[in-house]
Amino acid sequence: MISLELTEELKQSRTNMHNLARDLFRPIARKYDIEEHTYPKELDILRPPKPKKDSSEAEKKPVEVKEVKKDKKPAGPKYDNLIGVLSVEELCWGDLGLMLTFPGMGLGNAAISAVGTPEQKIKFGSRWAAMAITEPEAGSDSAAVQTTAVLDGDEWVINGEKIFVTSADRSEIVVVWANIEPSAGKAGIKSFIVEKGTPGFKLEHLEHKLGIRASDTGTFVLKDCRVPRENLLGSAEVKKKQSFAGVMQTFDNTRPTVAAMALGVARAAMEFTKEKIEESGMQLDYANSGYNMSSIHKEFYRMESNLEAMRLLIWQAASMADAGIRNSLQASMCKAKAGKAGTEIVQKCCEILGPLGYTYKNLAEKWMRDVKITDIFEGTGQIQHLIVARQLMKLSSKDLK
Amino acid sequence: MFSLEMSKEQKMIKDEVAKLVKNIVTENAADMEEKREIPPDAVQKAWELGASVSMVPEKMGGFGLEDSPITTAIILEELAYGDLSFAVLATLPSLIISPLINMGTESQKSKYLPLFCEEKFNPCTLAINEPHFGFEPENLKTVVEEKNGSYQLNGSKCFVPMAAQASHILVAASLEGTGNLFIIAKDNPGMKISELEENTGLRSLPTYEITFENCEIPFEDRLGETSGCDYEMFLQKTRIGMSAIGTGVSRASFEFAMNYSKDRQQFGEPIVHRQSVAFMIAEMGYEVEAMRLMTWKAASRLEAGKDAKREAYLAKLYAGEQTMKVVDYGVQLLGGHGYTKEYPVERYYRNGRGIGIIEGLATV
Ligand SMILES: Cc1cc2nc3c(=O)[nH]c(=O)nc-3n(C[C@H](O)[C@H](O)[C@H](O)COP(=O)(O)OP(=O)(O)OC[C@H]3O[C@@H](n4cnc5c(N)ncnc54)[C@H](O)[C@@H]3O)c2cc1C
Numbered sequence: 104m105i106s107l108e109l110t111e112e113l114k115q116s117r118t119n120m121h122n123l124a125r126d127l128f129r130p131i132a133r134k135y136d137i138e139e140h141t142y143p144k145e146l147d148i149l150r151p152p153k154p155k156k157d158s159s160e161a162e163k164k165p166v167e168v169k170e171v172k173k174d175k176k177p178a179g180p181k182y183d184n185l186i187g188v189l190s191v192e193e194l195c196w197g198d199l200g201l202m203l204t205f206p207g208m209g210l211g212n213a214a215i216s217a218v219g220t221p222e223q224k225i226k227f228g229s230r231w232a233a234m235a236i237t238e239p240e241a242g243s244d245s246a247a248v249q250t251t252a253v254l255d256g257d258e259w260v261i262n263g264e265k266i267f268v269t270s271a272d273r274s275e276i277v278v279v280w281a282n283i284e285p286s287a288g289k290a291g292i293k294s295f296i297v298e299k300g301t302p303g304f305k306l307e308h309l310e311h312k313l314g315i316r317a318s319d320t321g322t323f324v325l326k327d328c329r330v331p332r333e334n335l336l337g338s339a340e341v342k343k344k345q346s347f348a349g350v351m352q353t354f355d356n357t358r359p360t361v362a363a364m365a366l367g368v369a370r371a372a373m374e375f376t377k378e379k380i381e382e383s384g385m386q387l388d389y390a391n392s393g394y395n396m397s398s399i400h401k402e403f404y405r406m407e408s409n410l411e412a413m414r415l416l417i418w419q420a421a422s423m424a425d426a427g428i429r430n431s432l433q434a435s436m437c438k439a440k441a442g443k444a445g446t447e448i449v450q451k452c453c454e455i456l457g458p459l460g461y462t463y464k465n466l467a468e469k470w471m472r473d474v475k476i477t478d479i480f481e482g483t484g485q486i487q488h489l490i491v492a493r494q495l496m497k498l499s500s501k502d503l504k
Numbered sequence: 505m506f507s508l509e510m511s512k513e514q515k516m517i518k519d520e521v522a523k524l525v526k527n528i529v530t531e532n533a534a535d536m537e538e539k540r541e542i543p544p545d546a547v548q549k550a551w552e553l554g555a556s557v558s559m560v561p562e563k564m565g566g567f568g569l570e571d572s573p574i575t576t577a578i579i580l581e582e583l584a585y586g587d588l589s590f591a592v593l594a595t596l597p598s599l600i601i602s603p604l605i606n607m608g609t610e611s612q613k614s615k616y617l618p619l620f621c622e623e624k625f626n627p628c629t630l631a632i633n634e635p636h637f638g639f640e641p642e643n644l645k646t647v648v649e650e651k652n653g654s655y656q657l658n659g660s661k662c663f664v665p666m667a668a669q670a671s672h673i674l675v676a677a678s679l680e681g682t683g684n685l686f687i688i689a690k691d692n693p694g695m696k697i698s699e700l701e702e703n704t705g706l707r708s709l710p711t712y713e714i715t716f717e718n719c720e721i722p723f724e725d726r727l728g729e730t731s732g733c734d735y736e737m738f739l740q741k742t743r744i745g746m747s748a749i750g751t752g753v754s755r756a757s758f759e760f761a762m763n764y765s766k767d768r769q770q771f772g773e774p775i776v777h778r779q780s781v782a783f784m785i786a787e788m789g790y791e792v793e794a795m796r797l798m799t800w801k802a803a804s805r806l807e808a809g810k811d812a813k814r815e816a817y818l819a820k821l822y823a824g825e826q827t828m829k830v831v832d833y834g835v836q837l838l839g840g841h842g843y844t845k846e847y848p849v850e851r852y853y854r855n856g857r858g859i860g861i862i863e864g865l866a867t868v
């Protein structure tokens with residue numbers, strides 16, 4: 104049955120995240136916008152407790168216990184993805200940059216839990232993992248990565264350069280995309296876990312950015328960097344058809360998350376703008392059709408309807424994932440919409456705010472800089488539109504370039 | 505609960521309506537416009553699905569089923585996907601039945617509902633739009649005053665579907681500054697119905713202007729009688745109805761333009777191989793989804809017994825704007841061919857303009 108009402112449980116988890124965002128993120132948002140590259144030590148309280156080193160059994164046990172419990176549970180609806188996007192919206196309402204540097208929650212962690220073997224999950228799952236796909240010559244065309252990995256005995260030898268890696272400095276491990284068989288093209292692309300401190304693995308520099316300055320973004324150079332054979336994520340087999348699609352499928356789940364980032368920032372900007380509108384004596388009551396309202400009112404309603412559209416497209420993609428339904432199309436739809444509408448909303452809020460939308464005295468101008476990234480990373484707006492169009496019309500990437 | 509999956513019953517109803525639309529509307533929509541008439545037997549077939557009367561108690565001629573705004577929204581989208589005029593006509597009685605059920609007194613219900621719930625389609629209708637600049641449904645210029653033991657209505661209405669054929673018209677008018685609804689029988693001498701209107705869209709649906717001059721209405725025909733009605737709730741439901749039919753019109757334009765663009769060859773390949781074409785289609789695709797989700801969200805609040813003022817308002821606003829964008833893209837993607845009557849996109853363009861401008865063509 105269709106119902107778009109959130110359960111009490113969902114609302115509660117949203118409230119919890121909201122409080123965290125309000126109490127932990129908001130107060131330090133400006134500080135780390137100014138102090139770019141300084142690690143926000145206030146976030147240390149979010150670090151997952153380290154597993155004890157001495158007992159490897161203690162690590163395994165909880166996993167087993169969990170699985171037993173799972174079997175006994177009645178099969179009620181599952182809301183993992185929905186909870187995920189609700190949480191991200193709240194956290195990014197607090198601060199997008201800080202959310203991106205949430206300790207232990209890197210994009211690499213998503214990849215490990217999606218395609219890692221059970222052993223890899225146990226060994227690396229609890230360590231902060233960055234994701235390194237992008238290269239100077241491979242941005243939107245992620246299949247063009249030139250970094251190579253060659254098996255030498257029991258080790259992979261990796262060579263290449265990775266740019267724009269989120270949490271490059273603060274992560275403990277990095278999931279690096281490299282080609283093990285360049286002649287096979289994109290089918291040869293695999294991902295490898297590279298630990299910090301591995302000889303030949305160097306953090307070359309950190310970027311200075313337009314926004315999300317609380318999040319560190321950096322370049323790695325890999326020069327004859329050797330990692331153990333078992334650090335290859337998933338299977339080493341080069342399958343012509345399947346492989347790359349499998350790698351990309353990880354992103355079906357992360358695109359709604361990035362869309363939710365845009366939603367959170369845009370909502371923050373709208374709430375602030377609404378506050379100022381109402382302080383000035385204008386009321387927003389969802390009653391008048393347009394002839395008896397100012398252009399500010401009208402613009403605000405328009406933005407709010409777009410915000411709602413973004414949110415529901417995101418919820419749709421997440422809820423399909425929870426129901427086990429393939430959601431590649433909806434995941435790209437929500438990111439295409441949210442990246443564009445979210446960016447436009449915050450820009451417009453700053454316009455309505457006038458001088459208040461340009462000063463460091465509040466966060467609006469920062470949100471305008473921050474939100475822009477959501478239309479760029481994890482597939483630009485144009486790339487999302489390409490994916491949507493291809494999926495709607497069953498076109499190949501050769502047909503529609 | 506949160507779920508976007510239709511129940512088995514909703515799927516069945518949707519398929520049923522889709523079948524009906526495909527068989528009797530899709531191919532004939534242009535012809536119906538030309539003749540300015542929707543064949544009565546087509547309307548009768550839609551009527552027999554029973555959507556408009558399902559929640560009317562059995563003793564008053566309905567099925568006594570639970571009122572589901574979401575199911576109604578699904579039906580409306582599907583009907584409007586076939587043709588906007590058809591969607592409005594086929595569900596026209598619900599515009600009076602739904603307010604009666606929700607806000608009528610017991611005596612009003614037992615007096616009127618059986619008349620509107622007969623096996624044969626009875627074209628009762630709603631008059632809310634007004635033919636002047638600055639029309640807003642919440643600020644009506646049609647005014648009712650108490651005079652000499654009855655109400656007196658003055659003002660004018662436009663876009664009233666089937667006004668000349670209807671046995672009863674529910675009229676929205678302002679009484680002491682607040683919105684109210686009044687039931688007026690066809691033979692009321694204070695009411696003058698114009699010739700058939702000429703409008704840009706909705707052309708197979710006969711619509712009329714009505715003028716009221718000291719039109720007398722007995723006290724007992726004010727909906728809710730002395731306590732009046734929840735006019736705001738009435739607007740919530742019609743706004744959701746409007747966004748449901750907007751979704752349907754948009755989807756029709758989107759799908760037609762998409763299929764056309766896949767076939768149409770220029771410069772040696774399908775035009776859709778160009779990004780500027782493909783991206784428009786992508787945008788149409790997700791805006792249709794967004795319109796539907798916003799409709800459902802608002803309907804879902806009503807279904808949960810909650811107020812949907814904000815959600816209904818935003819859904820209608822969004823559907824009004826996005827429908828126009830989508831139907832515009834629809835014509836653009838067919839180029840000059842889209843500008844001719846050879847293809848339906850020009851009709852969607854004309855009909856689509858109505859979603860943002862007109863109120864109360866449908867209700868959930
Ligand atoms: C702050 C930040 C953090 C990031 N974090 C990570 C990370 O953690 N890991 C990682 O691997 N990467 C990361 N990235 C990289 C990001 O994913 C890429 O920047 C992005 O995918 C775009 O690639 P590009 O910058 O090379 O742009 P390009 O691919 O060069 O694109 C330039 C422009 O051309 C357009 N374009 C490109 N191809 C097409 C096409 N076929 N059709 C239409 N338009 C096209 C694009 O949309 C864009 O507008 C990050 C980037 C930033 C800025």
